[in-house]
Amino acid sequence: MTRTIHSLAVMLLLAGTIVFYSYAAEKTLPPPVEKVLSHEWAISPQWQNATYTFHKEEFINPRIVEEMQGPLSDNGSQIISVNVHNANISNQFFSEVRVRSSQAMPFVYYTKSESEFGYIFVGATTTGIQVVHTMSTAGGSGIFHTLLFFIYTDSEEISFKEEVTPVVLPTLTLIGSLPLGIKFAGTISLENDVLTVLPSKEFYQPLPQYSGGVILRFDD
Template identity: 25%
Template sequence: MSRRPRPSRAVFSLACPVVIFLASLVLPAGGTSALAKSPSAPLDELRKTFTIDGKPVPPEVFRDMGDGDMADSGSIIVTIDVKAAIGSNLYFDDIKANGDWFTQTHKRIGDDLTEESAYRFIGATENKLLVVIASYSGGGSGVFYTLHILDAQAGRGFDLEGKLYDRLNLTVLRSVALGDRWDGTVKITGNVIAITATGGVPAGEARKPTTVTLKAERP
């Protein structure tokens, strides 16, 4: 009677690395696989919830992207690394949540005014652009609202020691002034944004309900 041949050692030497790799992807409950830590994960989270590692984007980002600069006709700072912005000294003011809105207040040096920056994340369009309504008050009675269409992209750069690090760049593609004490709704359908103002009497001037549609697109 002939014996069945035994598998060669070469077969096991090739198979073991594959088994080890597959085993490394299987973790106990609550663990995170190597696939979940891919560079696209923070970008996907930002596009879905406008957060990074569960932390909201600082509202004062929109102040610096043009909402707080009403003297110029267009934004000067158009891109901010929001990964670096979260937890930074530049945006150290406490972030408070009120329903869907996130707010930061900042005591201005040299006067008694307190500025307030806030935003509400509307969502992402079909082509993965982000839609946000932001408001800004410099400390007076006016509260000025702006709709922002933004593009978020992962990037890399060199730090002060010349080492590579990851960036998450948020860029304003288009801003639409909604006015003082605006009140209304915003709806996304595919790549079309419908802005409906409910009317009201902000700043003592009556407004009629209006609806404006915009196409969200990259230049």
């Protein structure tokens, strides 16, 4: 009797697996959408010499990136620019920066209670547009993935000292974001100013905005 029940369970499991993969095979995603972004960004000529970066020590604090990304429930950007040089050592954005180095680029993150937020540097275009892949959790099993696009700009502020004068500051500026959904398992690459984002080939997992993926060429 026990062997019969076991055999039936195995048969049902195999049948379910076959049905699942047959269903997944029938589902096909459209080809990736190809886009060209032509724009001359006002990028600071000193962007490669920034003290704090996404890809090496000293890392930009992930809490700053989280604040600039904003809540997942909101549309559009609220915090556009941050003086990273001051913010990275401020009490406002203080957190213990941690690093996992199991991938080609380090995963830079911080934790708070049961949540975690971090990022991986994807790369930079020849003109200085920096692409960052963020991942965040809120205590559940879901991992929310987003691509953020940053540039360094030269901003001016008023300096109140012996003389009141304008001062030029290198400022990290958010110029765009692309949601990738929950449990993104696809691929992201940036080569020769071409960003390629593709969904997983093993599972039927369309992307929120471009279900079959997107190929974005930066033509600055």
